[in-house]
Amino acid sequence: MASFYQDRDIADPRMNPGDEPYFDAASQGRLLLKRCSSCGAYHHYPRALCPVCLSEAVEWVDSSGTGVVYSYSVTRKGGPTDYCIAYVSLNEGVTILTNIVDCDLDSVRIGQRVKVVFKATVGGAMVPMFSPDEGKAASA
Amino acid sequence: MSIKGVAYIAGAFEHPARKAPGKSVAQLHAECAKGALEDAGLSKDDIDGYFCAGDAPGLGGLNLADYMGLRVRHIDSTETGGSSYLIHVAHAAQAIATGKCTIALITLAGRPRSEGSSGTQLRTYGVNMPDEPFEIPYGAVTVNLYAMTAMRHMYEFRTTPEQLAWVKVAASHHAQHNPHAMLRDVVTVEDVINSPMISDPLHRLDCCVVSDGGGALIVTRPEIARSLARPLVRVIGAGEAIHHHMGGRVDLTHSATVWSGRKAFEEAGITPADIQYASIYDSFTITVVMQLEDLGFCAKGEGGRFVADGNLISGIGKLPFNTDGGGLCNNHPANRGGMTKVIEAVRQLRGEAHSKVQVPNCSIALAQGMGGRLGTRHASATLIMERQ
Numbered sequence: 001m002a003s004f005y006q007d008r009d010i011a012d013p014r015m016n017p018g019d020e021p022y023f024d025a026a027s028q029g030r031l032l033l034k035r036c037s038s039c040g041a042y043h044h045y046p047r048a049l050c051p052v053c054l055s056e057a058v059e060w061v062d063s064s065g066t067g068v069v070y071s072y073s074v075t076r077k078g079g080p081t082d083y084c085i086a087y088v089s090l091n092e093g094v095t096i097l098t099n100i101v102d103c104d105l106d107s108v109r110i111g112q113r114v115k116v117v118f119k120a121t122v123g124g125a126m127v128p129m130f131s132p133d134e135g136k137a138a139s140a
Numbered sequence: 141m142s143i144k145g146v147a148y149i150a151g152a153f154e155h156p157a158r159k160a161p162g163k164s165v166a167q168l169h170a171e172c173a174k175g176a177l178e179d180a181g182l183s184k185d186d187i188d189g190y191f192c193a194g195d196a197p198g199l200g201g202l203n204l205a206d207y208m209g210l211r212v213r214h215i216d217s218t219e220t221g222g223s224s225y226l227i228h229v230a231h232a233a234q235a236i237a238t239g240k241c242t243i244a245l246i247t248l249a250g251r252p253r254s255e256g257s258s259g260t261q262l263r264t265y266g267v268n269m270p271d272e273p274f275e276i277p278y279g280a281v282t283v284n285l286y287a288m289t290a291m292r293h294m295y296e297f298r299t300t301p302e303q304l305a306w307v308k309v310a311a312s313h314h315a316q317h318n319p320h321a322m323l324r325d326v327v328t329v330e331d332v333i334n335s336p337m338i339s340d341p342l343h344r345l346d347c348c349v350v351s352d353g354g355g356a357l358i359v360t361r362p363e364i365a366r367s368l369a370r371p372l373v374r375v376i377g378a379g380e381a382i383h384h385h386m387g388g389r390v391d392l393t394h395s396a397t398v399w400s401g402r403k404a405f406e407e408a409g410i411t412p413a414d415i416q417y418a419s420i421y422d423s424f425t426i427t428v429v430m431q432l433e434d435l436g437f438c439a440k441g442e443g444g445r446f447v448a449d450g451n452l453i454s455g456i457g458k459l460p461f462n463t464d465g466g467g468l469c470n471n472h473p474a475n476r477g478g479m480t481k482v483i484e485a486v487r488q489l490r491g492e493a494h495s496k497v498q499v500p501n502c503s504i505a506l507a508q509g510m511g512g513r514l515g516t517r518h519a520s521a522t523l524i525m526e527r528q
């Protein structure tokens with residue numbers, strides 16, 4: 001069995017004030033995380049106050065954009081195409097909710113190395129998704 | 141201060157409707173309230189506290205209190221999704237203990253089946269949601285957020301789809317005796333595995349039904365409960381807890397039930413070994429496995445083996461669960477299964493469950509609820525009750 005990735009209609013993010021830099025960066029092919037300069041913790045999704053210590057001294061930093069699949073599921077009903085939702089644990093130590101794309105969705109595995117790519121929503125915003133990081137051995 | 145013994149569940153009613161296209165949600169709430177009052181032998185004007193959650197149309201409980209003509213001196217619309225109603229029982233006990241009310245009504249109702257709801261639909265909680273811009277574009281829906289939890293459980297603990305299927309098999313064995321259940325056919329592990337894949341590894345039969353309907357409870361003081369003609373069901377322990385990812389520290393291997401369960405057992409002064417019947421929230425088969433582990437019925441990671449081979453079937457297994465058929469077979473009104481979990485536990489303690497599934501001399505029962513999504517953020521509530 002093989003379910004190769006197909007483009008689907010991606011819902012637009014209904015942005016809140018403060019989210020613009022994240023999506024502006026995504027449109028330039030960059031994945032941003034928030035990092036707290038008080039406690040040092042990275043976090044995602046991005047907040048104006050650090051969810052670990054509530055400091056307002058949070059700054060945008062570029063993510064390496066690579067990580068491993070923590071969990072995933074290929075959703076096969078409810079829409080015109082199958083899609084693979086996943087949690088990807090980034091090298092920075094935070095885990096991001098995303099989709100795995102541009103591959104045979106049936107080949108996705110926990111522990112697989114993936115790298116960020118960007119896909120357009122129906123309204124033209126760009127959102128980070130992940131595809132297999134070819135040439136990198138899988139590991140847990 | 142403890143709520144142990146300060147309140148009794150004196151009335152319980154489950155709406156018989158599974159599809160109610162011609163009724164309003166407010167009407168369903170009111171019919172449930174009336175049913176619970178008749179069950180308790182009380183009248184509307186006896187109610188002085190009202191509890192409802194997000195399924196209630198309007199501003200907290202105001203619009204439904206108006207619709208039903210309730211004159212109450214205490215109102216509470218704590219909203220944690222499907223676990224809300226177990227928390228309402230605990231909050232009603234607290235309010236009764238502190239003199240804020242003496243007879244509390246809790247209602248739930250909804251018609252998601254008539255409205256075409258599905259667990260594969262994108263569901264928004266409205267504007268200003270901080271997390272949705274980072275979740276909705278990825279097609280994060282109820283079923284795949286639970287499916288990712290199941291996938292990680294299988295990876296970490298070698299849980300199998302067949303073990304998950306046993307949860308549904310047990311529920312179906314019970315539902316065959318419930319004339320109101322939506323799905324009354326007994327199914328096998330193979331039936332579950334061969335049903336269409338919805339979101340790996342969850343098949344259609346790993347998912348709860350979508351149904352209309354509702355339910356209601358009456359909670360009151362000990363001396364009022366004793367003055368009524370119904371068997372006495374005493375609340376002896378309760379716990380509530382939430383879990384989220386603290387900004388990306390995702391761990392799908394346990395739930396907030398770890399904490400809600402511990403608090404409830406401590407308050408009741410008992411252990412899982414004392415529980416004779418358990419209602420376990422069953423939005424999906426994985427939900428049951430996760431909560432059984434986190435309540436301490438088995439060790440973490442052993443849930444798949446614990447539920448296998450009929451261990452949850454009344455009269456066969458060690459832990460009879462969801463003897464009404466649960467959300468997997470009976471109903472899941474308003475897409476929220478917490479109310480019906482309490483109701484079936486009350487039936488068991490009263491000795492009023494169907495004779496084919498009644499636990500003999502059932503004197504201690506547990507009800508466990510889960511609201512929100514296991515995969516993102518959720519609220520767990522545990523309730524322990526005793527027959528007197």
Ligand SMILES: [Zn+2]
Pocket residue numbers: 036037038039040041050051052053054055
């Ligand atoms: Zn911080």
